[in-house]
Amino acid sequence: MSLAQPVHVGPFHGQSVVALAEALRAGTLTSVRMTQTALDSIERLNPILNAFVHVDAAVSLAQAHKADELLAQGIDLGPLHGIPVAIKDNIDTFDHITTYGSAHFAGFRPSRDALCVQRLREAGAVVLGKTLTHEFAYGPTGDRSLQGAARNPWDARCITGGSSAGSAAAVASGMVPLALGTDTGGSIRIPAALCGAVGFKPSFASVPLQGVFPLSASLDHVGPIANHVEDARLLFEVLAGRACRQSTSDRPLRVGWITTGSFGPVDPALDRQVKEAARRLFGESLQPTAELELLAADMKEALLALQRAEAYDVHAERMQQAPHLFDPEVRERLELSAEVRGWQYLRAQAKQAALKASMARLFEHYDFLVSPSVPITATPVDARQVRVTDQDIDVRAAVLSYTSAWNLTGLPAISLPAGLVNGMPVGLQVIGAAGEDDRLLQLIAQRSQSPR
Structure with a gap:
């Protein structure tokens, strides 16, 4: 790649x-x-x-x-x-x-x-x-x-x-x-x-x-x-602080392509480019999976509540004593973060645990999940709206849409260069089961061409 x-x-x-x-x-x-x-x-x-x-x-x-x-x-x-x-x-x-x-x-x-x-x-x-x-x-x-x-x-x-x-x-x-x-x-x-x-x-x-x-x-x-x-x-x-363990398995690889649109709109040219990169990497092991569509809304809601509450906890005193020192956009995000209620945070924690369990069950059927890393190419500095398919969406929401779920669930995930679209790089994301970092890195390293 x-x-x-x-x-x-x-x-x-x-x-x-x-x-x-x-x-x-x-x-x-x-x-x-x-x-x-x-x-x-x-x-x-x-x-x-x-x-x-x-x-x-x-x-x-x-x-x-x-x-x-x-x-x-x-x-x-x-x-x-x-x-x-x-x-x-x-x-x-x-x-x-x-x-x-x-x-x-x-x-x-x-x-x-x-x-x-x-x-x-x-x-x-x-x-x-x-x-x-x-x-x-x-x-x-x-x-x-x-x-x-x-x-x-x-x-x-x-x-x-x-x-x-x-x-x-x-x-x-x-x-x-x-x-x-x-x-x-x-x-x-x-x-x-x-x-x-x-x-x-x-x-x-x-x-x-x-x-x-x-x-x-x-x-x-x-x-x-x-x-x-x-x-x-x-x-x-x-x-x-440790060496990666070598993983061996004779079982055929099972790789799920996360159905396009599961986490939001994707630029069609980028989708084609990344899917072709995934096919080159995984061949016939690649199969579409629509299960994530059912979890996406809960994942986004839980992550927002957790991130906002925990971010405000870090910065509460700075927001009270010297809010002018923050970049205005970051300060605005922290002001929104202050609105998360305690019960919302507790529910988000419970939902996070449930979603981790859901992903563990899903990975009983797949070795890896794959998707575009980001559904758009790089936008101009300071731009905050981007048109994807027929929608105008927030740039920040777009770039986060296919990556943040794996922070919520704590799964290992890697972005690989997958070529260019309109002269700009795009990435293929490969997600592994919890704790399967070594297997993910070993398999992708073996299948990727790293010139010496």
Whole structure:
């Protein structure tokens, strides 16, 4: 599922972390050289794409020197040793300013790393810098932040999607080979799809959230954005603190194509493109399934209540003491969030549990479910209406429509590049059963072509 080259392209576009690691160990590449190459590409491309919001070249190069010294001493910390990785700006890093995309935290420097970043450092990765997040990760477009809007490397007039906006733009453009994102309603998979990268949301609680600024405690996930599925798997193993288990099964694969329209309207050209990508990946195993149509409304209602109540809980004091510091659009969402009643929240929790059980029963009949990741291509920055088929719908509702259900139910889901529609990337989403992250990554990596 390879893509053509974006308009704004850097040296790591399409690069395999596996191949970079092999070159590093063969002595034909150094971490310092990789890191300097990344820094040079950021200097060239970031004024256009606004993917990075904080970079400290001296800090990054010092980490790279250390990585090279360790390898020279025969100390190899694993597949990510010496590899530059970008970190979303809602994830704490002690040596980089971390603003959470908000004026409330302008210039803030955490006292310690998030646990997921600590694990990256222990694996020898080079923390290159912080990438733009939609303010407090509360938005799927990536164009509402203290630092402005991230821009799509295929067309800088368009959104990246969010909230892991900068991470997706940084990887898809080739500024870095790997990045870390978070996903509460689609915030890894949406920008990965719209920018042409691989984005993986693991099962709920499989990656620790300690040191990640919360949006919605029952929906938040941390995961990788990469060029290739195998690279995403390597990063996931580090984040989860364990190696993926090998899965073997002689049973024929059962894959359900989520009936078009189950979660809302889909652009017809995009639908055809993604369905063809799914057929290439799964062949005759792909069969339509309409079961999700019966659950979609309940999923949306429960997720909205949970996310709104939990988001307001995080920001209640800031809303009372300094509401003017929020972006107006984010503040408006929080004002709506304040209206959720306690009984509505409790009912949403009960509905979430029931829907998880429903999905467990559905996965007794399927190994994977597939759909478009996002039903539209990237819209212009600041646009808030888009026409899909014969309907004018909210851009934010559209981009979230096929991803958010899997946050509610905590299932692993990956977005894969599925080609171009009208010159812009589209994504194929593959969803696995709860806890089946390893099998999902293994099977997709085997079936995807990742050039070395």
